Amino acid sequence: MKVLVTGATGFVGRHLVAALLARGCEVRAVARNAQTAQGMPWIKDVEFVAADIHAADLNVSALTAGIDALAHLAWPGLPNYRALFHFEHNLMADYRFIKSAVEAGVKQVLVTGTCFEYGMQSGPLSETTEPRPSNPYGLAKHTLHLFLQNLQQERPFTLQWARLFYLHGAGQNPNSLLAALDRAIDAAEPSFNMSAGEQLRDFLSIEKAAGYLAAIVQKPHFNGAINCASGQAVSVRSLVEQRLRERGATIELNLGHYPYPSHEPLAFWAVTERLQQLLGEP
Structure with a gap:
């Protein structure tokens, strides 16, 4: 299985690349900063592409050629959860990129969502809990999910929406x-x-979270939202x-x-x- 990972040098991305490689996957890793990528322990084991996925002139067809699944983690500007750029810029830029990938033939897309999609609701939160985002980051992620669900009606593809809770570990x-x-x-x-x-709170080590995400990617028939957390x-x-x-x-x-x-x-x-x-x- 060949997986395209965006945001490959980020906190989650660097660990997901390692987890996918450990599971025998081929990885095409994408990040904006090639110098940062050179410091990754897996750099010689992946096909690395230095690119800004939000760039207007990005050749998405070339970037996704031969890919079985897209694991989309890139999302600039964190951890500033209250900034308006989450929906003023990131939301539509991400939607355009993922739509282009689907139009180029990608059949399976995993996107990392957030526990902030649930908003100010307390207690145990399941995937059937209605999202009520209360900050710009949660609102942008939830809206992207809705956009992609509507895109599925026009261009069928598998959408795996993994909601991350509180992760900790190397690179945080x-x-x-x-x-x-x-x-x-x-x-x-x-x-x-x-x-x-x-x-x-629900805390999970980044290594375990990356293992969960890699395992989800390897379940190509799973479609829907899923909490990526400890449950504790x-x-x-x-x-x-x-x-x-x-x-x-x-x-x-x-x-x-x-x-x-x-x-x-x-x-x-x-x-x-x-x-x-x-x-x-x-």
Whole structure:
């Protein structure tokens, strides 16, 4: 199976490429920055193409030639979830690219969505939960999903919409919680500023998430939305304390220093029955 991966050098992309290669897939990896790609451990094992998939002069037919599936991860501008460019630019640029790929003959498309499509709804969230996005990023992703579902009516193709929850691991945004904690530990800081930490979230290591995404790609008959998550509700404080134990570190947690974020509910996590059934997990 030959897979075209966009955003191949991003946080998720770099791990998905590795996971696909480990599963015996051929990979055509696409990213804008060739220099960044040269630093990837898999660069000699893939066909790398330096390209901006939003460029007006992009030859999509050439880019997708010989491809069995498109894994579309590229999405500029994260983690600024509230910026208007998500729907002012990314939404239509992504739609045009994916439509062009389908018109060029791609029959299977996996796109990474987001838990923010569910908006401010609390508790366990399943794929049957009606999306109610409340920030521009979630709105743009949900709208792209709707656009592509309508495109399917005109030009049939398999659409695998994988909603990502909270991922962590190598390559994560340096401003993310665990990356900031690791820096504080490395610098032997006496304390670490954070929220009260009682938020319940669904956390998943990037390696496991990439493995799930690669497995979904290899299920070409699956069409629809699927939560890519752990299915477990874990408090932010518990996650931080677990990392401290893993690293054998002692640091005072300055709980309540930051307010809870206003763009997400206090407690929500994924229902992962569909994922478990698809992948044959208990």
